[in-house]
Amino acid sequence: MSDKVIVTTTVNGEEREATVEPRTLLVQMIRESLHLTGTHIGCDTTSCGTCTVLLDGRPVKSCTILAVQANGRDVLTVEGLEGADGLSPVQEGFQEEHGLHCGYCTPGMMMTVTALLEENPHPSEDEIRKAISGNLCRCTGYVNIIKAVHYAARKREGAAA
Amino acid sequence: MLPSTFDYVAPTSLDEAVQALAAGAGDAKIMAGGQSLLPMMKLRLASPATIIDLNGIAGLDTLEESDGMLRIGALVRHADLERSELIAERYPIIHDAAQRVADPLIRNRGTFCGSLAHGDPAGDWATVALTLGAELHAVGPNGAVVHSALDFQTSMFETQLGMDQILVEARIPVPKAGQGSAYLKIERKVGDYAAAAVGVMIVLDGATITEASIGLTNVGPLTIHAAAAAASLVGKSIDAAAAIEEAGRLAMEASQPSSDLRGAEEYKKDLVRVLTKRAVRKAGARAQGKEA
Numbered sequence: 001m002s003d004k005v006i007v008t009t010t011v012n013g014e015e016r017e018a019t020v021e022p023r024t025l026l027v028q029m030i031r032e033s034l035h036l037t038g039t040h041i042g043c044d045t046t047s048c049g050t051c052t053v054l055l056d057g058r059p060v061k062s063c064t065i066l067a068v069q070a071n072g073r074d075v076l077t078v079e080g081l082e083g084a085d086g087l088s089p090v091q092e093g094f095q096e097e098h099g100l101h102c103g104y105c106t107p108g109m110m111m112t113v114t115a116l117l118e119e120n121p122h123p124s125e126d127e128i129r130k131a132i133s134g135n136l137c138r139c140t141g142y143v144n145i146i147k148a149v150h151y152a153a154r155k156r157e158g159a160a161a
Numbered sequence: 162m163l164p165s166t167f168d169y170v171a172p173t174s175l176d177e178a179v180q181a182l183a184a185g186a187g188d189a190k191i192m193a194g195g196q197s198l199l200p201m202m203k204l205r206l207a208s209p210a211t212i213i214d215l216n217g218i219a220g221l222d223t224l225e226e227s228d229g230m231l232r233i234g235a236l237v238r239h240a241d242l243e244r245s246e247l248i249a250e251r252y253p254i255i256h257d258a259a260q261r262v263a264d265p266l267i268r269n270r271g272t273f274c275g276s277l278a279h280g281d282p283a284g285d286w287a288t289v290a291l292t293l294g295a296e297l298h299a300v301g302p303n304g305a306v307v308h309s310a311l312d313f314q315t316s317m318f319e320t321q322l323g324m325d326q327i328l329v330e331a332r333i334p335v336p337k338a339g340q341g342s343a344y345l346k347i348e349r350k351v352g353d354y355a356a357a358a359v360g361v362m363i364v365l366d367g368a369t370i371t372e373a374s375i376g377l378t379n380v381g382p383l384t385i386h387a388a389a390a391a392a393s394l395v396g397k398s399i400d401a402a403a404a405i406e407e408a409g410r411l412a413m414e415a416s417q418p419s420s421d422l423r424g425a426e427e428y429k430k431d432l433v434r435v436l437t438k439r440a441v442r443k444a445g446a447r448a449q450g451k452e453a
Contacts, residue, residue, distance in 0.1 A: 134264030
């Protein structure tokens with residue numbers, strides 16, 4: 001029963017293989033098999049969003065998806081944000097605007113925001129607040145996170161110009 | 162937290178899925194979005210021996226109108242409904258609810274049909290499906306079966322869906338001329354279940370209400386069909402304050418909330434009364450093209 005399965009995913013642009021039990025959660029495979037520990041486990045009950053990764057470009061809670069369900073799909077984790085020329089606009093925004101305090105929620109927050117800016121390059125404050133409403137931060141009160149997103153939007157626009 | 166061990170089956174056709182479900186002999190579960198099932202498995206509230214994942218089956222993500230019905234396939238995610246222009250233009254009650262189900266991350270994964278099959282009286286979609294009179298098309302070893310959203314839930318987390326049946330598609334009648342609808346939900350925070358929520362659909366001829374339907378979320382052991390409240394509106398003017406007041410009172414009478422962390426019984430009953438009135442007015446304004 002429940003024989004191990006081989007899961008092949010493209011993680012941060014690189015094909016990765018892991019042998020897992022069917023009950024293994026995507027976040028566990030990412031952290032324990034692929035040793036990408038930037039993705040955090042917070043509540044482990046589908047509430048906090050700190051385990052957010054992009055699955056085929058859409059932000060999802062990796063504690064609430066089976067690793068095997070990512071087979072053949074594209075996964076982006078926080079380790080994949082940095083480009084050849086350094087931090088991504090979102091990462092830079094969180095650094096410049098100090099969009100964090102303890103930093104625990106930050107990887108998930110940055111993944112959600114990265115997807116938001118892909119879809120909506122110039123979000124209003126209201127749109128940002130709605131987009132990150134599934135990602136809990138218990139330190140900042142969100143004010144600097146929102147500044148970080150605005151920073152990233154400006155930075156992206158500058159880069160595109 | 163890990164779920165208990167299970168066998169994982171990823172069929173690529175509905176026939177295979179039906180066979181796998183039959184082979185599971187009552188201890189297999191269908192997974193679409195998994196946003197309710199997986200948390201329950203992690204908490205060991207559910208420990209199915211077999212998981213049958215629908216995500217590899219092509220053609221279950223239909224979201225379109227055909228033959229007078231809106232078809233919502235088993236793999237249509239909440240976010241698909243939230244982003245759909247067709248839904249935004251023609252099904253305001255679905256558009257309302259799609260923005261309030263769980264949180265944006267869960268909405269990228271969870272499905273409309275999965276929510277119905279889960280049978281949770283706190284589920285927003287069960288109320289929407291009931292209010293719009295959805296047909297729920299399932300398939301089992303003996304072929305196709307159609308259930309009605311009106312009496313789909315039989316008790317908490319129990320539905321008419323047989324243990325050997327898979328809910329494949331919800332079909333909702335396309336809006337009639339003069340139809341308006343709305344879904345209003347009060348929640349303590351994003352991602353929480355409703356303290357109370359109300360779905361309303363009405364059809365107007367001029368200012369006269371010719372048809373009405375009202376559903377209530379999370380204020381009883383089942384999703385509630387407030388039939389008397391809806392019937393009281395028929396023949397009345399959408400501008401008749403007393404008629405709307407009475408519908409609110411009758412909806413409140415139909416609700417059976419219990420006191421919990423989301424509020425006292427009395428508070429929730431009053432929420433139902435007030436939300437019903439607001440939703441009727443909003444549906445009316447939409448039917449008359451006065452509001453998006």
